[in-house]
Amino acid sequence: MTTVVGCDFGSLNTVIAVARNRGVDVITNEVSNRATPSLVGFGPKRRYIGEAAKTQEISNLKNTVGFLTRLAGRSIKDPDIAIEQDFIAAPLIDINGQVGVEVSYLGKKEQFTAVQLMAMYFTRIKDTAAAELRAPVSDIVVSVPAWYTDAQRRGMLDAAEIAGLKLLRLINDTTAVALGYGITKTELPGPEEKPRRVVFVDIGHSNYTCTVVELRKGELTVKATACDRHFGGRNFDKALVDHFAREFKEKYKIDINENPKARFRVLAACEKLKKVLSANASAPLNIESLMNDVDVRSFLKREELEELVRPLLDRATVPIEQALAEAKLTPADIDAVEMVGGSTRVPSLKSAIQEFFGKTLSFTCNQDEAAARGCAFSCAILSPAFRVRDFSVHDVVSYPIEFTWEKSPDIPDEDTSLTVFNKGNVMPSTKILTFYRKQPFDLEAKYAKPELLPSKMNPWIGRFSVKGVKADSKDDFMICKLKARLNLHGVLNVEQGYYVEEQEIEEPIPEAKEGDKKDPDAMDTDTNGDKPKTRKVKKQVRKGDLPLSAGTASMDQEAKLASIEKEQSMFMEDKLVADTEDKKNELESYIYELRDKLEDRYAEFVSDEEKAKIREKLETTEDWLYEDGEDALKAVYISKIEEIRVVAGPVVQRYFEKQEEERQERQRKIDEEAARKKAAEDAKKAAEEEAKKAAESKDEEMKDAPAGDADKA
Template sequence: MSIPFGLDLGNMNSVLAVARNRGIDIVVNEVSNRSTPTIVGFGEKNRYIGEAGKNKQTSNIKNTVDNVKRIIALDYNDDDLATESKYFNSKLVKLADGKVGTQVRVGSEVEEFTATQIAAMFLGKVKNTVEVETKSPVSDVCIAVPAWYNEEQRYAIADAAKIAGLNPVRIVNEVTAAAVSYGVFKTDLPEGEEKPRIVALIDIGHSSYTCSIVSFTKGECKVLGTAYDKHFGGRDFDHAIANHFADEFDAKYKLNIRENPKAFHRLVIAAEKLKKVLSANSTAPFNIESVMDDLDFSSQLTREDLEQLVEPLLSRVTEPITAAISQAKLDISNIDVVEIIGGTTRIPVLKNAISNVFNKDVSSTLNQDETIAKGAAFICAIHSPTLRVRPFKFEDIHPYSVSYYWDKQVEDEDNLEVFTKNSTFPSTKLITLHRTGDFSMGAKYTNKEELPKSVRADIASWDITGVKLNDNKESIEAKLKLRCDPSGLHIIEEAYTVEEVVTKEEIPLPDDAAEDAEPEYKEIKNIVKKDNLTIVAHTFALDPATLNAFTEKENELFAQDKLVAETEEKMNQLEEYIYSMRSKLSEQYSTFASDEEKQVLNEKLNQAEEWLYDEGLETTKANYIAKYDELAKLGNVIKDRYMAKEEEKRQAILAEEKLAKEAAAAAAAAEAEAKAATDAEGTAEGTAEGTAEPTVEDSADADVDVEMD
């Protein structure tokens, strides 16, 4: 049984959660951290993903890819690329399909990967992390993504999950997942006829800022409005601090640290740590050893200085809030609670700016880092056929209206607005068309002018075949079930033709009807399904051939990573054996080997050590195993003698302990037997004394009697 898995796919760190043990648990990674760096690095032989990638990022800066969620399905000509490029150290390239990809060196080869492939590599890593931690198989996953992800980006992340061997049961907006977490775990929500609680959920993470207005009642929540600033997050604060110190470094040493990617990356990391320190302190030191050209750099920053540096950013706090409230058709006074999540909301000046917009204190009762992942895990559990979860209904909203058209795209005819802006999803609509044969359908955003430049107006198209006309019909009714599914993807779920079937039903005769009266009938017209139609979808999803090719490539890289890990394990095993056997040969095993055996084995150990640190550094798993077996063949003879002697000692000790126990048991039995005999003898004497006493008294009485006589 697959364990339900929820993933908060963060830009800097991702959080993993699973539904188990009648609750939601956060999954720790291999170093026991509750979040995993969203990083994929490439080395000479293998990849470094997650914690390993983070550890090697500075030394492997050009071959390490982060910020991957920002470039998924991004056109190379998109205006956003200029903004995103500032945060990338790996090379971004234009792929054959016009999308942004990354170029890295894998071993001696330069390779290009799509953002979907990079995301799949990371998803494969976290899948393995969950399986190792839970000791359970994982297939179903609910992935939380930014609210600004369009249909193409949602398909791309779903494809990445499939490449990693996962089944994406739902792609959910991050703040919507947080809303589910709020609604499920809060115990004081209104119910029945009580007024719903209106909550402004604000999420400011590493790279984006989202505000959703959500209505809550017990067992249900409904998103009323969502707005965002996709280029406002913690990384902007980090770079503001880093650029401040870069200017200071330039003024002091006349060196431009921005021209050195490794040095500037270290500066950004230090800036992020400083930002966290200043969230709890009024001033903090700033120190980096050997940051560039063997120069150490020291400075300090106060919280007031930080507030001045980020003042331009704070002016952008208000817009997403007012836009979300406007979309919800509410006023700021209607907001009951302001709940903040995301690591960046811990910055005091930012928290105060949000509080000032609402003119009320903000709340942080949810876990700011983990609530999205927990909500996603609960949503995944809802989709599980084997688990029962607490009933909870939630709805999201369409950011744009969507129209469907048929035969050909005409602006003012042959199209129908099916899903209106701000309407809820998931939702299903049934439409009827009169068709004369096979036809095509398409879906598009209704109002192009509302769309960001990066969002395409066309969403998907479908070829629908199998329309059969009756001989006497010029057209036939085709019914199409149009759906915006739980992931916000627009699909045609079902298509079929119907026909009118006329049947005759006998009308019961009145009681006074003549015996030979002719029966009368009435016609009943029924609409019945005639034929199921075949639907061939053309969406943003990868075609099967490309999906298979990417999956094979991922499996190949995974196998290589596994081989490298196993090879390193065997190398470490050999190294450990060399040093362990050498030490034991002079101590524990000393009396169990002849001088000749010691000399031969020591020579072998020295030769193996020289080989290991010379040509053995770049060899195969099989060679390490062969070298280990060669040493073990000699060493195990001596080890067996030692173990035999140890076993002999152990058996002797066990025999002594057994004899001691038997002797103790015998002594205890003898003591018990003696005590029983003593007790029996005492009882017998007591009985004899008891019967003699009256006789003595009688004798005494007799004596008295005699004396009296």
Template sequence: MSTPFGLDLGNNNSVLAVARNRGIDVVVNEVSNRSTPSMVGFGQKNRFLGEAGKNKQTSNIKNTVDNLKRIVGLNYDDADFATEAKYFSSKLVKLDNGKIGAQVRFAGEQQTFSATQLAAMFIDKVKNTVISETKANITDVAIAVPAWYTEEQRYLIADAAKIAGLNPVRIVNDVTAAAVSYGVFKGDLPEGDQKPRIVAFVDIGHSTYTCSIGAFKKGELKVLGTAYDKHFGGRDFDRAITEHFADLFKTKYKIDIRENAKAYNRVITAAEKLKKVLSANTAAPFNVESVMNDVDVSSELSREDLEELVRPLLDRVTVPIEQALANAKLTVEDVDFVEIIGGTTRIPSLKDSISKAFGKPLSATLNQDEAIAKGAAFICAIHSPTMRVRPFKFEDVHPYSVSYFWDKQEEDEDHLEVFPAGSSFPSTKLITLHRTGDFSMEAKYTNAKELPAGTPVELAKWDITGVQLPKGQTSIPVKLKLRCDPSGLHTIESAYTVEDITVQEEIPKEADAPEDAEPEYREVTKTVKKDTLNIVAHTFALSEKKLNECIEKENELAAQDKLVAETEDRKNALEEYIYTLRGKLDEEYASFASDEEKSKLKDMLAKAEDWLYEDGFDSIKAKYIAKYEELASLGNIIRGRYLAKEEEKRQALRAKQEASQMAEMAEKLAAQRKAEAEKKEEKPDAEGDIDLD
């Protein structure tokens, strides 16, 4: 049975959660952190994923890729590319399909990986983290992504999960996942005919600002409106601080950190820490040792100075709130509570601006860092066929209108708006077309002018075949079940032709008709299913061939990472054995080895040490194992003698303790018997006890 897994795919850090033990647990990573850096690094032999990538980022800056979710599905020629590129230290290149890839030096040569592959590498890493920490079987995942993700990006994230060996049961908007977490665990929500509770969720993370308005009843959520600013987040604050100090250091220390990627990364890392300190303090020092050219830099920054640096950002705070309320057709007075999530909402000036925009105090009943992952885990549990969860129904909202287009025939219309903007999903619509033969359909956004720049207008295309026109008819009715699925993806679920047939239907008897009256029939025309049609979908998803190639590549890289890790473990085990055995040979093991054995073993240890730091410094796993076993062939004999003597001592001590306990117990029993005998002698004889009265 698969344990439901929820992944909050963050831009800076990701949070992992699982549904188990009648609750939702956040999974810690290999260093016991409750979040994992969302980055992938490349080295001479293997990859550095998550924490390992973060640890090596400064020294491996050109070959470390972060901001992964920002480039998934992004075209190299999009206007957003220039904005995103400035946050990357690795080289971004244009792929053959026009998308963005990262060019890195890996295993001694230049290699290029697509954004989908990079996301898959990270998802594979966190999947293994969950398996390692929970000892559970993990196959299903619900992934939380930004509300501004296009249909293409949702398909590609789903593909990334498949490359990582997971089944993406749902791609959910991140703030919707947080809202689900709120609705599931809140016990005081209205019921029945009571007025729904209106809650605004404001999520400001590392790179994105989203506001969603939800209506809650017990066991039920309906998202009413969502708006976002996709270029507003913690990284913009970090960059503003870094740019401020870059100018300052250029004047004060005559160094330009913009010319040195490692120096810039050191300063931006320090800027992130400074930003967090200023959330709780009015001023803080800023120091970075040996930032570049062996120069140590120092300065300070006040909270007021920071607010002035980010004034252009603060001026945009109210925009998503106003848009979300307009989409939901509500005013601030209609909102009952405002919940803040995301690490950047801890900045005091942002909290003040949000509170003023709604005209009410803010709530933080949800864990700001973990609410999204917990909601995603619950959503994954909903899809589990073997897990029982408390009933909870939720619907998201279409941000833009979607229409379906088809080949125009005769005087028919050639399109239909199926999912209007503001309508809820998942949802299904059944339409009927009159066709003369096989045809194609296409889903597109209805109003291209409303879309953000770079958003593909076309969503999917389907070829529908198998239409057989009956003789004597100019067309045949075709029923199509159009669906916007739980992940917000538009599909054609089924297609079939129908025909009208005439059947005999019994006429209901009148109330005063005699019981033995003969039944009467009438002819009725009914529409029934005739032929199921074939549907061939053309979506943004990777082709089966390309997907399999990516899966094979990821498996190959994962196997290489595992081999490198195991080789390093064997090398470390050999090194530890050499030093441990050498130290004990003159101490604990001294009386258990002959002079000849000691001399031979010391010579073997010295040769193994020389080999380890010279020819064997970069060897293979099998050679480390062979060297270890060569030393152990003699070392373990001596160690065995020592352990046998120690065991003999333990047994003797145990026997002595047991004998002492038995003697002590015998003494207690003897004393008890003596006390009972003395008590019996002191007791008067019953026959001599006479009443003289």
């Protein structure tokens, strides 16, 4: 069975969707939730990922990491990382130029890069999907923020590969939403008609994206995208936490900023309070024994919340204005405004956006699951195993990309840079670059406008070396062609290099068609029997390939293999710990279960001597379990279960033999009753047959009797 999985890898939660049953379903995790916390935690025995990480988060803050997607492809010097440290309790550190964390794992300090952390989470996604679908999962499409750079996208691709997943496409989150929205619409305009213009506003936990899309039958074209990377639910929560921190310091003389666990509890309470205020005019906040055995109470009105987040609300329409300006459209040109993301439930945000457009907002997409559904559709489109309605997706380049190179000594006036992919160009896209060279050369790719990048990120994308270049026999330039491609993932590569030669070839001159104007002074001639006229033209003919080598932000193969091996090792360690815990729980349950059954189910099958012996064994094992057996090996728990089964075996055997006898007796009675009924039915049928035959015989006799006899009768 082929499975097609789409994943909305969010900063707070992750949603997994699958294409099946002629549609798309969102699947649930091990505790039946449709969204899984995007968290990875580390403990003395194992890792905790997803729901398990959320359960232990408050007691293990320093070893639990969230906001994984916001760490990808970053360095510790990135100003955004300082902002992320406000939301992540685990210490962020530098690991070979990448941001990572230092945590306590298996009783010692360990360091993991952002890519390794994402790979751990991808392993959980893979496991969750496989458990639900009861089939192995390999192909996946994942959504990412539209502002992701080449390095961040490569980090996501590396993480998926480490987890054993084949990432078919990285798709921008609002593009995924637009795909899920458009592919199900049957009333879209045709190719020659005016397109349906829709603005998708996605405000999530940490990110605000606005995308302007044109939709036609079977086609989606992104016209423009604008983002605010620091606008979302967590910014509303932080404003509330800071407000209550000031209030509690003044009112209760406690400073929650000095106690990470206390601040985290206030954060959790503020998140709930914010949701309540989205539907109610006011709400209370109560936390027992917050810190120093102090209970805190407060109350907040919706108007007060709006005043606290006024700086955010003042920015509410900025990404929309930017996206419309880049698309060269006005609010009047827009046919619909689709709202997605958890934070679009905030009434003041909805009001500000509705007022800007002057039209009713639309909420036809599922606010929390739309991106995951779009990813699943994209995966189904890319998978050969599924038949999906033809639907092409044209995204746009977020940042302009240029190539630079050293000036050739043979071409003194040569330009040394070229912007190859401009902002707003369609993606995926391929360009052919031509160079005239006599020796091997290098070129670098970088973002042309570093000021557009998130938080002063390094604009460098990659360095590409072209080998095998040399002058020809006449000491002329080799004409080198390089194929640069911005692929489905939004990742840039120089995929191919080759050289061409100019050759003079003859080609026929096209004959004038009837109706073409003739030169009035031209003399008519008879051309019958002459050969067709030809002309000599110079054309470039491909002659051979040029070897290429590349250096990019992707992990090198050796480091990747080491990470794969480490991830597999940690996965097996987690599995062993989980299996051991299951066996420990099984032993504990078996002790209590057998003790109850001795007084109930097995009472008539056990002698006093046997009962005493079994009870003694149970008590001994129970004492061991809660003392020396707290941290035993899986095999030891299995052996303890077997030891109890050996002692209790004769009793259990007698019980089951009795059960089997009773079952056979019941079956015998059922069989006898069935045979009796069958005999009765057979007898009844035989009697009916005899009666029928007698009636038929009498009728025959009446027919054969003389008329007089009939009258007498």
